[in-house]
Amino acid sequence: MTYKNLLSYLTLLFILPSCTSRSPNIVAVCEEDKVGNNIIKWETPSRIKGKVKVYASTSPDRIPPRNPIAIADISDHRLTVVTNDPVQRYYYLMVFDNRYRVKIAGRKIDILGVQNLYDIGGYKLNGGRNVKWGKLYRAGEIGNLNHYALNKLKNTGIRTIVNLDNTFSEQKDIFFKKKIGIQCYFCSFIYCWKPDIQRLAAKGDY
Template identity: 35%
Template sequence: MSWRRTVTLGAALLTVASPLAGTAAAAGKSAVQATAATAVRQGTFTDAGAERLADGRLVIRWHASADLGPAKVYWSADPEGHWQELARTYAKYNGYVTADPNPGGRVYFLIKGGNGAAVKTAERKLPLKGATNFRDLGGYRTADGKTVKWGKLFRSDELAGLTAADISYLQKSGLKTDVDYRTGSEVKSKPDPTIAGVKYVADPVFSDSDSAGGTDLISYLASGQFDKLGEPGDALIDGNKSMVDSPSAFGKLFDLILDSSTNALVQHCTAGKDRTGIGSALILLALGVPKETVVQDYLLSNVYRAEYNKAAVNAMVSQFKLTDPKAIEIVQALMDVRKEYIEAAFDEMDSKYGSIQGFLEKGLGLTAAEQAKLKRLYLE
């Protein structure tokens, strides 16, 4: 069975704001006065994030290298400006809980400390009903201290299930380009919805003939020929290597994102974890995000797809009456992303091109000038 073909199989298987930690009132008037009287030390925000609670409220969290004193929280539907004050709090609380200030639309937050230090953040996973793994690549720090802009580069699983509200949300977010890595047969089975104002770009990583061999694995599971399945994870390790060996789809991706008129841009496949995982890793690496951070982003698919993956594995176990532990582990491995999968791609870049940078230059054809342009477009 072609491991390269099997990469597609894993997908085919299937209102009033309040402080987060304590309040000024709870701390007492004297504590507030003491805080205000304390000189703000030099320091910066080291990270920030935002997550949505089940009731729709948003939890904004941050950390700083020192107590930055009084803090203001701002929000905007535009990550590059039009900030509106949301709340006043203290940096030492490390967070804030708020009702969604922009229901039905994308919202970004800006936190400013008393010494002028500031950090932007937003939800990493977009709150869409019809996609489980639609994520923003913004907010990641580069090795030289810059930050990937929010709201410009997205990654996702299949979009066929997007609701009317989801589509409206994406239009309000400024989405302009939809890059689809799926094969022709995958697209035919679940075509992307037409979104007014968004250009659709077919950019298959594999051909239909490459993916057709996925039926081999199904037949092996059905017939109990587990000895032909290889080891758990082998398929995606070899599949990731093959995407480095045949990277033309990702070259096309970079042609698109080098054109500023295409962003905001989303790239996606079926599960949003393998083909999209490599595409996202390459974008972040080209922008100078450290490899360790790239791996962390890659592994987030396990978090956002956990419920879906569990149901898919259980369905396969039930359908094929699997009791063999190795067979079950192989199915689980197909649904997961694992560090060894992305590391296999890095190793292939090192082996064939000498380094990740060598792959960017020779494998994808990104010149030094083009890499500098990417950084001007997508870093701040």
């Protein structure tokens, strides 16, 4: 199984029902600045007026709509969330005009020693569903990580790394499992759907 097929299969495991067909097309993005704050931007149809409220949580599955961390006019199209702990990863629920909800998070995650780490959540799929946030990531080479980087990687919630290019040594595998509880698996491009990975995906034990 190729990398593309593996990614497609995993994506199907982590999907959420979207809003109803009556929901307007709201586009929102979250970007991390150089000091770790999150800049949230959005575009909405002109008919949507009023306020947008933003709620935060460290869990992508549970963001209670209580005590908003930020409120802005929808017409502002952006706001900045100042974070006191840049190591911690946050997920945001945006409520527009007390009616329309959009869940977002920072897509690109900057961790020293990890190349091009991206959360694949939020992408729309056929059938009106979205990929869940905080469940499926892609990255390039993972090098040596210091204590700060290890904590930031741990806070993504990643529990399994599927290595497609055999760059992980046995020592690094043991190190990741011992330090931050991440299990590593090697999969070649020719055959990368081994029974142990099938079991993880089927049970959701990723």
